Amino acid sequence: REDFWMQVAQASAELLGAERVSLLVPETASGRLSAKAAIGSHVDINQTVDVGGRIARKTFESGQYVMTADIVLAGLQATPPDRKYNTTSFISYPLSIGDRRLAARLSQIAT
Numbered sequence: 506r507e508d509f510w511m512q513v514a515q516a517s518a519e520l521l522g523a524e525r526v527s528l529l530v531p532e533t534a535s536g537r538l539s540a541k542a543a544i545g546s547h548v549d550i551n552q553t554v555d556v557g558g559r560i561a562r563k564t565f566e567s568g569q570y571v572m573t574a575d576i577v578l579a580g581l582q583a584t585p586p587d588r589k590y591n592t593t594s595f596i597s598y599p600l601s602i603g604d605r606r607l608a609a610r611l612s613q614i615a616t
Contacts, residue, residue, distance in 0.1 A: 510541035510608075513600070517610055518544050524591060528600070529557040530608045531565065538562060541608065560597050561609035568606060570598035 510528050518526045525545035529538040538557035557565075559582050564571055573579035575593045584593075600608040 511544075514542035514544050514610075521596065523596075526610065527557075527561075528608045528610050529561045529565070538565070538609070557609060560595075564597040564599055565606055565609040568599050568601070570596065572596040 510530075514526045514528050517523065517528075523545075525543075527543040527546065528541045530541045531537070532539055538561055540556060560571055573581070573594060576595060577583050577593060598610055599606050600610055
């Protein structure tokens, strides 16, 4: 069911105290990441070029989480200004069942 992804996003936001959450899933044909659910975003992230290409793709492919208090100080590309983030801290981690990775989840953590 489509509301499954939104329920996972909402539970993640509550558990982490996250201001924004997105669940990015690879499309079967292209492998491109697309948002199955997004909370708190000021833009339609599926309309952005290469959604998840900076961090979520690495998280999904490696199976390892990424967390930082400041994205720029961590040496990662800054978030585009049109996304209007209130903080530079975030966590991104893969969602898996056994060895099968289903999605990458990216949250902006309120400071």
